[in-house]
Amino acid sequence: MEIPAEVDVSAGDAFAQQFYCGPSAVPYGRFRTIGSDRFGDPLLGFHQRINQIEQFLLERRFWGTDYPPEIAALGEVLTRISQQVLCSVLAHVGISEQDWARATGGCSQSGGSYHLTFNHYRPAQEEIGLSSHKDDGFLTILRTTAPGLEVARGDHWEVVPADPDCFIINFGLAMEILTADSGTPVAAIMHRVSQQQNDRSSYGHFSSSGCLPGEDQGIYRYVQGVGLERICGSRELIDENDYEIYAGTEAPDTSASPLHITAEGGRG
Numbered sequence: 529m530e531i532p533a534e535v536d537v538s539a540g541d542a543f544a545q546q547f548y549c550g551p552s553a554v555p556y557g558r559f560r561t562i563g564s565d566r567f568g569d570p571l572l573g574f575h576q577r578i579n580q581i582e583q584f585l586l587e588r589r590f591w592g593t594d595y596p597p598e599i600a601a602l603g604e605v606l607t608r609i610s611q612q613v614l615c616s617v618l619a620h621v622g623i624s625e626q627d628w629a630r631a632t633g634g635c636s637q638s639g640g641s642y643h644l645t646f647n648h649y650r651p652a653q654e655e656i657g658l659s660s661h662k663d664d665g666f667l668t669i670l671r672t673t674a675p676g677l678e679v680a681r682g683d684h685w686e687v688v689p690a691d692p693d694c695f696i697i698n699f700g701l702a703m704e705i706l707t708a709d710s711g712t713p714v715a716a717i718m719h720r721v722s723q724q725q726n727d728r729s730s731y732g733h734f735s736s737s738g739c740l741p742g743e744d745q746g747i748y749r750y751v752q753g754v755g756l757e758r759i760c761g762s763r764e765l766i767d768e769n770d771y772e773i774y775a776g777t778e779a780p781d782t783s784a785s786p787l788h789i790t791a792e793g794g795r796g
Contacts, residue, residue, distance in 0.1 A: 529613070529669075529695045535605055537671055539598040544646045544671075544729035547574070547584045555596070559584050562594070580653045580724055585645040589740065595644070603644040606669050606733035611638045613697060614666055614735065621710040623750050631706055631756055633737025633745035635666055640745075641736045641762070649676070649721065649728040657721030657728070663700035664765050665736035670696040672730035680718040688719075702737060702747055705759055709751050737762040 531537060542556065549557035564573040567590060576582040588607070591600040615636055618628050628636035649657050657676055670677075673692040678685040688696065704716040721728075738745040739762035747765050748756045 529609075529697050531693060531695055532609075535609075537602070539596075540602050540646075540671060540731050541673075541729075543596075543599055544648070544731045547646050548582050548648045566594075576650075577658075579655045579659055579721075580649040580651070580657045581647055581721070582650060583645050583647045585643055588642040588644075591644065599644070603642070603733065606644070607638050607642050607735070609695075610642075610667060610669055610733060610735040611636065613669075617667075617699075617703070617707075617714065621707050621712045621714065622752075623707075623710060627750070627756055630745075631748050631750060632666060632702075633739070633747075633762060635735050635737065640666075640738045641740065643734040643736070644731070645734070646731045647729065649724040651724050651726055651728075655723065657724050660718050660720040662704075662716040662718055663698055663734065664702065665700040665734050666703045666706075667700060667735050668698040669733040670698065670730060671732070672696065674726075674728045674730075676721045676724055676728055678720055678722055685720070685722075687722075700734075700736075701765060702762075705747055705749050708749055711752075739763045 543559075546553050546556040547559040550560050551558045560574050562573050562584070564570045564575070567573055567586070569587070572585055572587060572590070574582070574584050586594060588603065591603045595603065614632060615628065618631070618636065619625070623631060629639075632640060634640040660680070672690050675687060675690050677688040677690070677696070679688055680686075698719070699714050699716050701716045703714050707714045737747055744761045744763055746761055747759045749759050751757050
């Protein structure tokens with residue numbers, strides 16, 4: 529997707545290139561010292577993962593208080609873009625507009641759960657960049673300017689070109705479940721990041737069904753002639769999928785779809 533002319537990605541680029549450096553790197557290096565205990569969620573804050581990746585991840589409810597204003601503003605811009613893409617897909621696959629809000633846990637109205645993550649790949653680690661996985665939400669918007677992302681195509685991994693003028697859009701498991709029985713099912717493609725020989729940075733925005741503390745809007749499948757059928761809780765899907773990603777599983781999947789765009793994600 530071509531980056532709209534009015535969207536300034538420079539602050540996000542700068543944050544991604546500095547958040548892991550430590551407090552001496554001004555202004556963003558201090559985020560290396562902010563861990564999950566501050567947010568009460570083991571996925572949030574700064575983490576070094578089992579692969580080459582280290583990241584800083586926050587849920588939307590923390591953007592305004594814990595991200596710098598320019599990064600929080602970027603997150604909201606990406607949320608609006610995500611809503612526009614999602615609604616276009618829902619219309620394309622034939623889901624009735626009156627079902628969109630419930631089917632997407634509020635994402636069709638920018639009211640779902642959203643995460644903004646910044647990633648750094650450490651070449652000193654002799655591991656794969658990020659293990660193969662599918663994203664868990666509806667869609668991911670990725671900003672990357674360097675090669676490394678690969679997608680499963682049949683019996684091989686295909687390199688995804690990095691275009692600095694474009695976002696990469698990826699559909700996740702929630703979208704795959706929702707549209708499986710529609711006229712145009714959308715598959716969440718298996719992807720990974722190859723082992724990196726140089727420092728590499730990226731950032732991504734994830735859209736998921738609403739699952740704030742104390743509430744869970746659920747994951748639905750749209751059944752033609754019937755309507756929406758609840759499959760599981762939103763948190764169930766997120767927790768199970770993220771566990772597999774950070775356990776380092778390698779499980780290439782050859783599923784395809786007549787409608788998908790690829791990206792790097794998995795909250796990584």
